[in-house]
Amino acid sequence: MELRTLEYFVAVAEEGSFTKAAARCHVVQPAISQQIQGLEKELGEPLFERLHRRVVLTSGGLALLPHARACLAAATAAAVEFSGRAGLLGGSLALGTVGGLEGTCIPELLGEYYRRHPAVAVNLVGASSPSLVAGLRNGTLDAAVMAAPRNDPSKTIGTRVLLxxxxxxxxxxxxxxxxxxxxxxxxxxxxxxxxxxxxxxxxxxxxxxxxxxxxxxxxxxxxxxxxxxxxxxxxxxxxxxxxxxxxxxxxxxxxxxxxxxxxxxDKVFAWRLDRPPSVPLSAFFDLWAEQLPGGRSHVR
Structure with a gap:
């Protein structure tokens, strides 16, 4: 089971389409299909149900998805860790935002973050607050700036008030x-x-x-x-x-x-509490604590 195959699997699962997954991974569709077929053969059961206009996960696919995401995240974290050991932090930081980000301290922090870690690719994803919460929970976002969640029964979202x-x-x-x-x-x-x-x-x-x-x-x-x-x-x-x-x-x-x-x-900075932050997000927290004392506190 190769990391690239797991990457293709996650892409198809998230896009609901082999064609869209191929475009996302910058490969031709037959390459995606061949890798998925090989993975299904290796695991001994189908991972997707092919419908007319989309594909959906089978029970086996649903079981594999969190493990695949964890493997890819671990591989990315390892690569970033060794980039940091070489003196240059790399990797990516997916930050969700609602409107009004310019009214917080985030642009200033991102400016200093870029000057210190220019090799980190920061992806700013605009969406509504409920969509950003969903992105935090499913792992597509590392953190988000949004309206404070009105409730979080699972207590998995940490927040710090920005405004x-x-x-x-x-x-x-x-x-x-x-x-x-x-x-x-x-x-x-x-x-x-x-x-x-x-x-x-x-x-x-x-x-x-x-x-x-x-x-x-x-x-x-x-x-x-x-x-x-x-x-x-x-x-x-x-x-x-x-x-x-x-x-x-x-x-x-x-x-x-x-x-x-x-x-x-409240407009808050939010992140997951139930898993360790990625290396780029940890670097962002470290910068925040340095520039604005208390950057790691006030988690509720």
Whole structure:
């Protein structure tokens, strides 16, 4: 059983397609198919069920997948370890992000990280907070910057608070004084423009409205704050967006007002607690602890 074969197996499992797996691994499809067939013959049972437009894992494939991922991760860690022993850290760091990353300390840390470890390939993956949590759990992400998970029954996700944010109301310029707070009852009187149901922030909004005996009814949903503002300028409704978003201050076509009661949430740096961090992630934590004392603390 070779590492390359396991790499092909994981690629097919994650892509659900031999064609997409071949493109991901930069090989022709017959090469992928031949390796998988050889692996199935070696293990004595099929690993995939070939359907019309996709392939899915069999029970044998499901059993093999975590072992294959562990083998590939161990091989990568070993290669990175010996690169570090040679004086130059290599490997990759997959970092998931939601919008508003520029409002945290992460860009500054990544700048210094690049100056110290230029050979590490940092892949920034944009997605909603729930998708990032899924990426942490399935191992496709090393860490993520996102809205704090509202619950983690398994207690496998560690977090450190980067930013305490709050939700504000955004209206067309001139329609309200900036210091005139808006109640949630007032917000409910207008069409609401805010995040989609796949966003972590949407959950905090729904909870806050429910706690005040109100139902959050969203007329237009988009996870792009810039698009939310564009809809506001068309007098479609009121946007509910994070105060930290840099596009709010830059757009003079709108006015930003506080909400009462306030709706706050944490933006956090998150990682897996139930397995050792990769060497590149450990180096990132070391840099964080050096640059910002307490970088390894406040795990909850």
């Amino acid at each position: 305490r944010d709050r939700i504000v109301a955004v209206l067309p310029a001139g329609s309200r004084a900036p210091d005139e707070a808006m109640t949630l009852d007032e917000v409910c009187e207008a069409p609401i423009i805010t995040y989609g149901p796949d966003s972590g922030v949407r959950g905090f909004l729904s909870d806050a409205f429910a706690a005040n005996g109100l139902r959050l009814k969203v007329a237009y949903a988009t996870n792009s704050v810039a698009l939310q503002l564009a809809l506001v300028t068309q007098h479609i409704g009121i946007a509910l967006a994070p105060c930290s978003s840099p596009v709010l201050a830059a757009d003079r076509r709108v006015v930003v007002v506080p909400l009462t009661p306030a709706i706050s949430f």
